Structure formats: C-alpha cells, structure tokens
Amino acid sequence: MEHLINTKVQEIEVSGIRKFYNLVSHIDDVISLTIGQPDFKTPEHVKQAGMQAIEENFTSYTHNAGISELRKAACDFVAKKYNLSYEPDSEVIVTVGASEAIDITFRTILAEGTEVILPGPIYPGYEPIIRMCGAVPVHVDIRNNHFRFTLDMIKPYITDKTRCIVLPYPSNPTGVSLTETELKEIADYLKEREIFVLADEIYSELTYDQSHISIASFLKEKTIVINGLSKSHSMTGWRIGFIYAPKDITKHILKVHQYNVSCATSIAQKAALAALTTGIDDAIPMKKEYIIRRDYVYNRLTAMGLQVVKPDGAFYFFVKIPEFIQLNSFDFALEMVHQAKVAVVPGSAFSEYGEGYFRLSFACSLVSLETGLNRIENFLNTKK
Template sequence: MEHLINNRVKNIEISGIRKFFNMVADVKDMVSLTIGQPDFPTPEHVKEAGKKAIDDNITTYTHNAGLIQLREAAADFYRKKYNVDYSSEHEAIITVGASEAIDITFRTILEEGCEVIIPGPVYPGYEPIIKLCGAIPVYADIRNTQFRMTAELIDSLITDKTRCIVLPYPSNPTGISLNEEELKEIAQLLKDREIFVLADEIYSELVYEQQHVSIAQFMKEKTIVINGLSKSHSMTGWRIGMLFAPEYLAKHILKVHQYNVTCATSISQMAALEALTAGIDDALPMKQEYASRRDYVFNRLQSMGLDVIKPDGAFYFFVKIPASNISSFDFCMELVNEAKLAVVPGSAFSELGEGYFRLSYAYSTDTLKEGLDRLESYLRK
C-alpha cells in the first residue's frame, strides 16, 4: 500500500548528514568529525534541576507555550544578550528543539506555490519542510560572497511569490555569521515588502570575535527568531527550543505547535529554566574552547594547502575539495576507506555544497589532531 503514502513525503530524503554518519558509524577504528553535537556534558546544575523536577512531580502538561517562568527567562535572555524586547506572555513559545520551531513556523506562514529564499550551501533541515508545505525553496548561491547572505543576493531573487527569507547565522555548515551592517542592509531592503524573515540563531552564543546581532533588532514585526539550548548549553537531547515572534504571528504559530506536540516536556523546561537563569553564561567557557579548537584546525587546514574560510562562529569548517574530478560523496568515501576518517560530503547541504566537505570541531583536541593527521596523510598520497 506504499502508493497511498503522501508523495511529498516520498520525495524527501533523510538528512545527508545522518545518512553518512550512519553509514560509517560501525567502521572499525574510525575517527568521525561528522556530527554537530557539543562534546561537553550538560552543566551539572542544569542536570540537577531536571532531576529535581522529577522528584517534585513536575511531570504534567504545561501551558502550550511553555511554563510562564521559562518564557520570562527566555525573553529576558534575548533582552539582555541581544537587545530585543519580547512579551513573555504573547511573543515567546517554548518548542521541542529548534527543529520543531522551524516546522511550525513554515506550516504557519507558507502556502502552496509561494517561495522561500535560502542561502546555499545550508543546513538540510529547511528544504524538506518547505516542500511538505507545498512551497518552493529558492537557493541564493553564497559561494562567491565568502558564504555570506547579502542584501544584493536576496534582492536578485525576490519575486511576487516570495513569502520568507531564511537567515541562519552563524551558519551550519560554513560557520559564517552576519554583522550589524549586513543585517541592517537586509532589513532596509525588506522594509516596504511583505516578506517574513526566519532567523535561525541556534549558534548565537558561539560567535567569536564579534557580538551576535539579531536582525529582530531592526525588523521585529516581520521576523521569527528561532533559538534553543542544544548548542549553547550542550542540551541536544533535552529538546528545548525557543521561538520569538510578534504577537499577531505568534498566536497562529502557537495553534500549530499545540496540535503538533501540545507542549515541550515539563522536565526539560525546568532544566531550561535553570540554564537561562543561573546558567545564562554557561556557554562562555565552551566558546573559549571552541575558539581555540577553531584556530588549531584552521592552521592545520591552511598548512595542507586547502581552500578554507575561517568561520566566525558555530563549530564547523566548510572545506573545498582539492580534486575537481571527484564528487564530494566519493571523496568522503575515499577518506573513510583509505584514511578511516569521516567528514560530511558537501552535497548533504544542497547542490551548492558539491565540491566541499564539512568538518566539525565539536570534538576533543586529541580527536581533532588524529583526524587531521589522517587527512594530511591522505592528501599527501
């Protein structure tokens, strides 16, 4: 009876990142630099808050939008960190990770045939949901702009069908962020246009030389901000995301969220409350360590003669493959088979990622050294 399955579901694929990770996971003696998951444990005080929630029987449904004290903490976090003021009661929703926040946003604002502009190469979690909504992803080629999404690029792709622009920064897979001037230019471009911006800021606490700036500072009424605790507090498995949007929009997104999941888990919400209050700066020591790893990896990659742009944030390098006559998938399979090293083919990040591979440095220095030694040895051959 497979012919009865929704064709849109049949026509999307499992994430290329996960497909490749699963393919090599059981290979003996493999060094994997594939997954974008912090290698730090969740902070102890946050774990204790989760345990206490269980002991205190905080194990029931919460408000659909999340515990009010958590929404207050989330709004306070954005006010203190990024100078954007949201109403905790009407403009903040606690979601099941940032992934659910992306899903419910698109399902709220997209309709059949409308277009969404996305930078490419890009995290593969946007296109499938856009297509499931019957909308059309339109890729902005950022390979010739140092992986930066510019107002000029966006302007060249806007049509009367454009409904939304996705701004993920710092970016997965490139690690590139956007600065205040660039964001102001995009906001100015969209000032008189009825186009939403989905700002995926999940890596906002992992920006190195500059301070993260949210585009919501300049166009809050058109912006849906998505964030969460997976990267900032090493809480990937707790599945807590944060969505901020103006009230006229948030009230509709909340309906989709309610019918989708009812609410985020109460136990994780209590841990998140601890993370956003007592642990508001928990990301700082992690960020310092990531910055050190970034510099080490950058120097190693440069010494190998590889074409690579130094990232502003997150924990990825997007590296150009030196051989032009091999696909990114075949290159990565050669690394697996000949060097016992796993990285992610650039093709996992749209067709515009072909010719590159992504390397995650969310691993210990020892693991990075061994992986880079294997890469260097392979390239010498």
Template sequence: MEHLLNKNVLDIEISGIRKFFNMVNDIEDLISFTIGQPDFPTPEHVKKAGISAITNDFTSYTHNAGYLELRKAASQFLSIKYGLNYRPENEVIATVGASEAIDITLRTILSEGDEVLLPGPIYPGYEPLIRICGGTPVHIDTRDSDFKLTAEKIKPFLNKRTKCIILPYPSNPTGVSLNQEELKDIATLLKGENIFIIADEIYSELVYTDKHYSIANELRDQTIVINGLSKSHSMTGWRVGFLFAPEYLCKHILKVHQYNVSCISSISQKAAYEALTAGINDAEAMKNEYFERREYVSARLMEMGLQFVKPDGAFYFFVKVPNHLQTTSFDFALNLANKGKVAVVPGSAFSTYGEGYFRLSYACSKEVLQIGLDRIENFLNAKN
C-alpha cells in the same frame, strides 16, 4: 499501499548528514567529524534541576507555550544578550528543539506555491519542511561572497511568490555570520514587504569575533527568531528550543504547536529555566574551548594547503575538496572514511552549492582533532 501516502513526504529524503553518518559509522577505528553534537556534558546544575523536577513531580502538562516563568527567563535572556524584547505572555513559545520551531513556523506562514529564499550551501533541514508545506525552496549561491547571503544577492530573486527568507547565521555548515551592517542592508531591502524572515540563531552564543546581532533588531514585525539550548548549553537530547515573534504571528504559530506536541517536556522546561537564569553564561567556557580548537584546525588545514573561509561562529569548517583529486564531495568523503579512517560530511548534503566541499565539525577534543587531522594529511599526501 505506499503509493497512497502524501506525495510531498514521498518525495523527500533522509538528511544527507545522517545518511552518510549511518553509512560509515561501522568502519573500524573511525574518527568522526560529522555530527554537530557538542562534546561537553550538560552543566551539572542544569542536570540537577531536571532531576529535581522529577523528584518534585513537575511531570504534568504545562501551558502550551511553556510555563510562564520559563518564557520570562527566555525573554530576559534575549534582552540581556542581544537587546531583543519579547513579551513572555504572548510572544514566546518553548518548542521541541529549534527543529520544531522551524517546522511550525513554516506550516503557519506557507501556502501552496510560496517561495522561500535561502542561502546555498545550507543545513538540509529546511528544504524538506518547505516542500511538505507545498512551498518551493529557492537556493541563492553564496560561494563567491564568503557564504554570506547579502542584500545584493537577495534582490534579483524577489518576486510576488516570495513569502519568506531564511537567515541561518551563524551558519551550519560554513560557520559564517552576518555582521550588523550586512543585516541592516537586508532589512532596508525587505522593510515593508510582505515577506517574513526566519532568523535561525541556534548558534548565537558561539560567535568568536563580533557580538551576535539579530535582524529582529531592525525588522521585528516581519521576523521570527528561533533559538534554543542544544548548542549553547550542550542540551541536544533535552530538546529545548524557543520561538520569538510578534503577537500577531505567535498566536497562530501556537495553534500549530498545540496540535503538534501540546507542550514540551515539563522536566526539560525546568532544566531550561536553570540554564537561562543561573546558567546564563554557561556557554562562555565552551566557546573559549571551541575558539582554541578553531585556531588549531585553521592552522592545520592551511598547512595542508586546503581552501576555506575561516568561520566566525558555530563549530564547523567548510573546506574545498582539492581540485587535483577530480572527485565528487561524496566520493572524497567515502574514500577518506574507508582509507583515511576519518569521517566528514560531503558538501553535497548541503544543497548543490555545497558540491566540491566537505564539512568538518570540531566539536571534539583537541586530542581527537590532532589524530584526525593527521590522518587527513596522510590521506592527502598519499593522493599527491
């Protein structure tokens, strides 16, 4: 009876990241630079807040959008960190990770035939959700602009079917960010247009150069800001995300969220409150360590003669597969895993514009990075 299923679901596939991870995970003595999982533990005081929630029976349903004190803390966090102001009563929703926030936003704003513009290469989690909604993802090639989706690149793709633009910065897989001037240019282009902007800012606390700036500072009424605690506080398994949007949008997105999950885990909400208040600067120590790793990996890759745009956020390098190898990114990654005992993600997992590259996550210890990079170097030398 499989043929009776929703065609939009039948036509999508499992993420290329997970598919490749599952394919090579059983290789013996493999070092993995694949999954974007912080290697730090959740801060101790945050874990204790979760335990306290259980002990004190904070285990019932909360308001669909999250209990009010949490929404106040999330609103205050954004105000302090990025100068954004959202009313906790009706412009903030706590979601099951940033992933659910993206899903319910797209399901609220998209209709059949709408187009969504997004940079290529890009994290593979957006396109399937767009297609399930009956929308059409339109990738814009950013390979010649240091992986930045600029106003100049966006303009030729705008038409009457354009409903939304996704700005996922800092970027997964490239680690690249957009600065304030670049975002202002995009805002000037889109201001007053019937186009929504989804600003996926899940890596906003992991920016190493300029301070993170959100396009919502420029186009608040058209922007949905998505954030969360998975990367900033190493809370991937707690599944806490946040959606910030003007009230006219939020009230409709909340309906989809309500029928989807009712509310997020009450225990995770208490832990999240602790993270956003007492732990407001918890990401600093992690960011400093990531910065040191970034510098180390950058130096090693340069010594190997590999080409890349140095990331200024997140914890990824997007590296060009050496031309002389004359191979696809998938075959390169598979050979590296089998023969070099290092797993990276083939660039083809991040749209067709990722072909010819591979993503390397440095969310692991310096010792593991050294061993893995030594292996990559040995693998490449053996190929020369």
C-alpha cells in the same frame, strides 16, 4: 500500501548527514569529525534541575507555550544578550527543539506555491519542510561571496511569490555570520515588503570575532527568531527550542504547536529554566575552548593548502576539496573513511551548492582533531 503515502513525503529524502553517518558508523577506529553537537556535558546544575522536576512529580502538561517562568527567562535572556524585547505572555513559545520551531513556523506562514529564499550551502533541515508545505525553496549560490548571504545576493531572487527569507547565522555548515551593516541593509530593504524573515540563531552564543546581532533588532515586526539550548548549553537531547515573534504572528504559530506536540516536555522545561537563569553564561567556557580548536584547525587546514573561510561562529569548517581529487564530495568522504579512517560530512548534504566541499566539525577534543587532521593530510598526500 506505499503508493498511498503522501507524495510530498515520498519525494523527500533522508538527510545526507544521517545517510552518510549510517553508512560508515560500523567502521572501526574512525576519528569522527562529523558531530553536530557540543562534546561537552550538560552543566551539572541543569541536570539537577531536571532531576528535581522528576522528584517533585512535575510531569504533567504545561501551558502550550511553556511554563510562565521559562518564557520570562527566555525573554530576559535575549534582552540581556542581544538587546531584543519580547513579551513573555504573548511573544515567545517554548518548542521541542529548534527543529520543531522551524517546522511549525513554516507550516504557519507558507502556502501552496509561495517561495522561500535560502542560501546555499545550507543545513538540510529546511527544504523538506518547505516542500511538504507545498512551497518552493529557492537557493542562492553564495559560494563566491565568501559564504555571505547579503542583500545583493538576495535581491535578484525576490518575486511576488516570495513569502520568507531564511537567515541562518552563524551558519551550519560554514560558520559564517553577518555583520550589523549587512543585517541593516537587508532589514531596510524588507521594511516595505510583505516578506517574513526566519532567523535561525541556534548558534548565537557561539560567536568568536564579534557579538551576535539579530536582524530582529532592526525588523522585529517581520522576523521570526528561532533559538534554543542545544548548542549554547550542550542540551541536544533535552529538546528545548524557542520562537520569538510579534504576538500577531505567535498566536497563529501557537495553534500549530498545540496540535503538534501540546507542549514541550515539562521536565526539560525546568532544566531549561536553570540554564537560562543560573546558567546564563554557561556557553562562555565552551566558547573559549572552541576558539582554541578553531584556530588550531584553521592553521592546519591552510598549511595543507586547503581553501577555507575562517568561521566566526558555530563549530564547523566548510572545506573545498582539492582540484586534484577527481571525486564528488560523497565518494571523497567515503573513500577517506575507508582509507584514512577519518569521517567528515560530504558537502552535497548541504544542497547542490555544497558539492565540491566537505564539512569538518571541531566539536571534539584537540587530541581527536590532531589525529584526524594528520590522517587527512596523509590521505591527501597520497592522492597528489
């Protein structure tokens, strides 16, 4: 019966991140620098709110867009943090993580044959959804622009079929953000064009050298902001995300959301309410620790002679594989697991423009980072 499966589904592949993880997860004594989630525990007060919701039997369906208190808290959060103004009753939707938010946004705005412009390398979660919508992903090679997805990189790829531009920043896998000037240039150029911007800002609370600025500050009427609590509050398993957009857009996204999941989990919504109110600054202690780790890893990598761009957000380094290594990124990462007992994510997982790189996460302890980097250094020395 497999031949009857939707051809668009047949043509997509399992994420390269997951594929590599499944291949090496059984190997003993491996230091994993692959993790894409905080190594901190969910804050205690957030867990207590979730448990209280269970005890109080808050276990039924909620409003499709989420409980009103959470929508208000979500709007208050971005108003305080990023100076963004949204109406709780009509311009925010609580979703099952940022992944569902991306899915229902694309399914709402894309049509057969339309084009979506994305930077490359990029997180692999966008392209399969775009293709399942019958749209065409158009990757822009930003490797020689210090991984910056700026207007001069975007303009040559805009056509009359362009429906959306994806701005994921801080970036997974590069950790790079955009400056206020760069964002304003993109916004000014798009003001007179009928093109959506999907701004995936899931790492917005984890910026190190500058405060996060959303392109919605300059182009609210065309921007759909994706955010959530997975990274800011170490709540990956709680699956709470948010969509912020003008009401003439959210009213249509809400229809897709309604038929997709009805609503986000009621218990997780109560926990999210605690995260955005009592825990509005929960990311600050994590961020301080990430800065220490980032600086340590950067110094170690550059001392090895490896080519890296210092990340100003998220918790990843995207590292150029040395030229003396005559392997593609997947085989390089696989060999390093077997020979050095350290796991990283091959760059090919992040589109064809990630080939020749590997992603290293610093969302793990300094002890693990030190051990892992020692092993990487020894491994590279044996290859020279």
